[in-house]
Amino acid sequence: MSLSGVPAVTERVSIQPTISRNVRIMMAHKGVDQRAIGAVIGRSAGAVSHKLAGRAEWSADEIFDLSTYGGPKWPVERFYTDPDAPEATRRNLSPKLRSIQGEGRDAMPRSPLLTTV
DSSP: OOTTTSSOOOOOOHHHHHHHHHHHHHHHHHHOHHHHHHHHHHHHHHHHHHHTSSSSSSOOOHHHHHHHOOOTTHHHHTTTTOOSSSSOGGGOOOOOHHHHHSSSTTOOOTTTTSOOO
């Protein structure tokens, strides 16, 4: 129950739009159409169209087949990653977080209690 007495509605978040977007990116990268993608996953071009439009879901087997077709630049996890999400790098960390991790001029001294003997 929420504070107002009305049950909270949980929002269902789907990974399917991210997968579809990444499949479109791969299609553009490789210069292929929906017919070629359909041949890879064993479906028709119309079925691929439904998947890209969000009217049907991508299966894990289909994503695996696409990653094999895409080669080493297209591992399975790339299909599940939002292409607009900023890449987590140490440069994105604030100076305080860098100092906690032991980098930079503000590096915090390591506690002797935390070091292994």
